[in-house]
Amino acid sequence: MCGIVGYVGFREAYPILIKGLKRLEYRGYDSAGVALLDQESDLNIYKAKGKVADLELEASKHDINGNIGIAHTRWATHGEPNQVNAHPHTSESGNIALIHNGIIENYATIKAKLIKEGITFKSCTDTEVLVQLIEFLQKGHNLTLAEAVQQALKKVVGAYAIAVIEKGNPDTIVAARKSSPLVVGVGEGEFFVGSDASPIIEYTNKVIYLEDEEVAIISKKDGVRVVSLNNTEVRAEISELALSLDEIEKGGYPHFMLKEIFEQPKTLRNCMRGRVSKNHKNIVLSGVLDNIEKFKNARRIIIIACGTSWHAALIGEHLIENLCRVPVEVEYASEFRYRNPIIYKDDIVIALSQSGETADTLAALMLAKEAGAFIYGICNAVGSSIPRITDSGSYIHVGPEIGVASTKAFTGQVTVLTMLAMTLAKAKHSITQEDLTSLISELDTIPDKIQKILELNDQIADIAKIFTYAKNFIYLGRGYSYPVALEGALKLKEISYIHAEGYPAAEMKHGPIALIDQEMPIVVIATHNGMYEKLISNIQEIKSRHGKIIAIVSEGDETVKALADYCFEIPSTLECLDPVLSTIPLQLLSYHIAVCKGKDVDQPRNLAKSVTVE
Ligand code: F6R
Secondary structure (H helix, E strand, O other), rough: OOOOEEEOOOOOOHHHHHHHHHHHHHHHEEEEEEEOOOOOOOOEEEEOOOOOHHHHHHOOOOOOOOOEEEEEEOOOOOOOOOOOOOOOOEEEOOOOOEEEEEOOOOOHHHHHHHHHHHOOOOOOOOHHHHHHHHHHHHHHHHOOOOHHHHHHHHHHOEEEEEEEEOOOOOOOOEEEEEEOOOOEEEOOEEEEEEEEOOOOOOOOOOEEEEOOOEEEEEOOEEEEEEEEEEOOEEOOOOOEEOOOOOOOOOOOOHHHHHHHHHHHHHHHHHOOOOEEOOOOEOOOOOOOOHHHHHOOOOOEEEEEOOOOHHHHHHHHHHHHHHOOOOOOOEHHHHHHHOOOOOOOOOOOEEEEOOOOOOOHHHHHHHHHHHOEEEEEEEOOOOOOOHHOOEEEEOOOOOOOOOOOOOOOOHHHHHHHHHHHHHHHHHHOOOOOOOHHHHHHHHHHHHHHHHHHHHHHHHHHHHHHHHHHHHHHHEEEOOOOOHHHHHHHHHHHHHHOOOOOEEEEEHHHHOOOHHHOHHHHHHHHEEOOOOOOOHHHHHHHHHOOOOOEEEEEEEEEOOOOOOOOOOOEEOOOHHHHHHHHHHHHHHHHHHHHHHHOOOOOOOOOOOOOOOOOOO
């Protein structure tokens, strides 16, 4: 949901800002803009509808000098994506420029008041209200830029990560955050601001993560000062980033999504490193072990998540209930937070989120915290908001995920949930040591098995070509494979724009079967586990209605092969570990269909990677 970047220092700001925007483009890409202060302290602002490349084209016609600047890539919330609504927004005098990620909820009231004071608005955005308010307060009370920002932020309700510069002040960026991410990079005589560390890592690995309602006054001469909205000095802690540049580059792949699919053997090894004991007797998930009494005595586990993470949570429900015999509920964060849920003090509420920033998940978690539940985070982005408010948690350690469609984070989440279930099962004695050891041994083989599945890439690419005609797809699975069917369908629709539905296979005859004709592709996860025999009956039902069957089967399967039109064979594993394997061909199938259709797989329309608005 919008990416922001800022620079002040001794280098030319423009190339740093543009490169930073490209790295943040996954957050939103409907329009982009940049504001630069040049030597004469002129404030030059360039904006374009479309992607960062369109902004570059526009800016190339103008003066792009200056050692200080801010830039923004937008995912529209208020006001359509066009040049006027693109950020940076300026104050009435044109002296102050501001970029913003988030939503100002009370913008209408503030706007009405400012209009009464004679201020004219140029855009339809909530953001312009903030920059106009800052200047109005600055002029009215003779305040410095930082003081005016503090006063203005006290009056707004909502979420913000902002960076502000002003004419005549070529050394200073004022930045602040509340419920939207913001990182300040600290270099030698130069400073950076970013929605995440990706625009910063090339120049420095020292960063300050701002907390809610903190303001950073970033000066080329005086360094970084962090204060509260009431101007109380805050001791800003400098952290060292453990991120490397090659983690955020495509590394020879045509798309981040394909790179991230192919990284999965490595990312899952990283996810398990130090957690799976060498003799396969034990799993050490420290967040759970440190709080083992809480976990053992939990009345219930509630997992809250959105999108792909919600699908991973459904697999977690099967795992925890089967292995630990603890009741689990899986909730969409956006529904949970608004329906006055019953939360007990002895509940454990787990938030599952790749970004650690999803607004609904964050709000649902706060609700659980206020109700007194123990809150646990399973996230990927280190230092993001969810891990900072939870009582404990586990990172999935799969590295930055940049493709908007989630792939390696999904398999990382399922792997951490598997390890969580194993840890708790051992503590509760709901699993024998023998079964645990064979489960851990099998878990350890999963990265190699994924490597083998990736060899299907060319075969899947060929079959994908056949299905570019399709307007609809159905995905079917049962038990552990039902969430995989949901995930397969979501992957396809978000990047190829083909309508797709995931169903529990047996539900098909309660309605969706009416859709089946010779045009309809149906993807069936029919590995040799669980309800295999029953699935064969479901496949027969499709076959007799002439649907086109694409099946994911276990190596050596002959029965489904004889029925299906196309088959992808994957290595066998234990039923509870099947989802991590069977999801890989589905990721590749969606990827190749989208590529064949000429779609922008890394930046599908209307989407953004990190949903920091509700
Ligand atoms: C789909 C996808 C989204 C996210 C969802 C939650 O490929 O990426 O559905 O899973 O927006 O995001 P996180 O996990 O960051 O909370």
